[in-house]
Amino acid sequence: KDMMKIMEGHDIPYLATCSPAFPTDLYEKFVKAKRIKGTRYVQIATPCPPGWVFRPSETVKIGRLAVETGAVVLYEIENGKFRLTGRSRTIAEKGTRAPLINYVEKQGRFRKMSMEQLGQLQRWVDAKWNEYLKRAEG
Numbered sequence: 001k002d003m004m005k006i007m008e009g010h011d012i013p014y015l016a017t018c019s020p021a022f023p024t025d026l027y028e029k030f031v032k033a034k035r036i037k038g039t040r041y042v043q044i045a046t047p048c049p050p051g052w053v054f055r056p057s058e059t060v061k062i063g064r065l066a067v068e069t070g071a072v073v074l075y076e077i078e079n080g081k082f083r084l085t086g087r088s089r090t091i092a093e094k095g096t097r098a099p100l101i102n103y104v105e106k107q108g109r110f111r112k113m114s115m116e117q118l119g120q121l122q123r124w125v126d127a128k129w130n131e132y133l134k135r136a137e138g
Helices: 003-008 023-035 056-068 086-094 115-137
Strands: 014-018 040-044 075-078 081-084
Touching: 003 014, 003 040, 014 023, 023 040, 023 075, 023 086, 056 086, 081 086, 081 115, 086 115
Parallel strands: 014 040
Antiparallel strands: 014 075, 075 081
């Protein structure tokens, strides 16, 4: 199960996802978390060059692609209120999410993935993205 959902189930006052590829969003969330009393949880999506099989010089690019394709979504939940943040919010507003292949093709860990598997993964990312959009609206 998704760690963020587990943490949300415990009524923690502040939860957030972030990526070092978007340092302003990351910084703002840590500043906010510091001001909040009680337990805070911040999940950082950090690309791993040796494990994901890409050149270390591409780390920021891979991190950006993760967010721009919706594989990683930047958001926060403050006292139960969900909102998209940073680049994810911009993508939601403009409807400019990139296809997942842009992210997958840059990593050796996916080299044996078939087009059928890529399609399944894209549908899963689409479904999760749509879930986040509904939560952000409501």
